[in-house]
Amino acid sequence: MSAGGSASGGGSGSAQVDGGCYNGTTKAKVADWHAELSFTVAVTGQSDGQGHLNLGVSKTAGKLDSLVYSTEAPPQVADCRAQANASYQTFINGLLGSVTIDARSGATGRIGSADPGTVTITR
Secondary structure (H helix, E strand, C coil): CCCCCEEEEEEEEEEEEEEEEECCCCCCEEEEEEEEEEEEEEEEEEECCCCEEEEEEEEEEEEEEEEEECCCCCCHHHHHHHHHHHHHHHHHHHHCEEEEEECCCCCEEEECCCCCEEEECCC
């Protein structure tokens, strides 16, 4: 790909995450939760003229598909939902950002640092 060339595309992903829910005042653990997440991303890139693409990854949609608690009693459910949503946002935001990848078809590159994912180039 020549300098100034560009690329764009998108992708989707899902994850299953287990976590704990803690009382906002006492900080005591009040329940465990299991979440299933899905998201879509947009990827845009610019060629560096030397066979690499500099890509930017941004979230286009995200959803907490299911959330199951070990304790269903209030106020734990509301607390757990808020904490699970915050954990979900942290997970998705960890995948966003930029990456440099080889421009040839089939090349892969890692995105995210705390919760890594993979970008694959297809033409």
